[in-house]
Amino acid sequence: MRPLRAFWIARSPFDSAGIAERFGITAFSLADALDILVWAGVRIRANRGPFVVVAVVDYRDLVEQPGFRSHVEYNMGPIVCRSLWYPWISSQPPAPRAMRPDDTMSLPPPQKLAACLAVLECAAIRLRLLGYAGEKEGMAPSDAAEVAVLADAVHHLPYLIQHWDTCDEELLRGMLHDYDNRFPSGHSLVAAYERAEAAAG
Known part of the structure; x- marks a missing residue:
């Protein structure tokens, strides 16, 4: 199984009101994470300033990122699956490019x-x-x-x-x-x- 990584992509300044653009994505790579953002309809506009991209696997490190604790951790989806978990979208993203799509349910052993x-x-x-x-x-x-x-x-x-x-x-x-x-x-x-x-x- 290919390893997943949790990505925190946010545009500063980080605010407590949750207005700043910020996204949590678990994916195989940054390119895969950006594909998921595109699938979700997110348009990253360069004229609004740069994003900070943090790639972490440890949840404890993630919650210490600026702008995370305010609102985000109380409204996030499953971080351990390949998905856009903040803002939470309750459907599975399409399979990564170069992988055969499979729409069937995948139960564990x-x-x-x-x-x-x-x-x-x-x-x-x-x-x-x-x-x-x-x-x-x-x-x-x-x-x-x-x-x-x-x-x-x-x-x-x-x-x-x-x-x-x-x-x-x-x-x-x-x-x-x-x-x-x-x-x-x-x-x-x-x-x-x-x-x-x-x-x-």
Whole structure:
């Protein structure tokens, strides 16, 4: 499987109101990312100033980019699939040039499907426990932060399960690791993934 990279392409100055042009694309290369922008109908006008192109794979590095945290991280699509994930377009982009187009659904192998479903189950149980605690005592800021990070780590899985051929599994595991490292008292998403994968293999 060809490696995917997350690209953050933004025009400065970065503002908190979300007016500056900025795009998040996961693609095989910068050329592929630009093809996806063209497919989405984006016209990059040179007279508006230069874009800054940042190529990152680590989500933790990406959220520190200027102009990212304001609005973007709360309104993005799945970053681990080949797509335009900000602004989020809820359809799959066409296959890259030089690759045969395939419009069929691409399901993961049984062990990967079991792993993804186990992560979703684990996350749902943890979210339920946090919700019950918040209902009785009010939600602490740390619990609210965990809810947001946990949802961010798993919200792309339903899409990913249907488009497995576009998945960068290393990036997926990295996002699960990010949650586990930040909230070690929660349920380990990576452990759930690996247990289910081994059991189904």
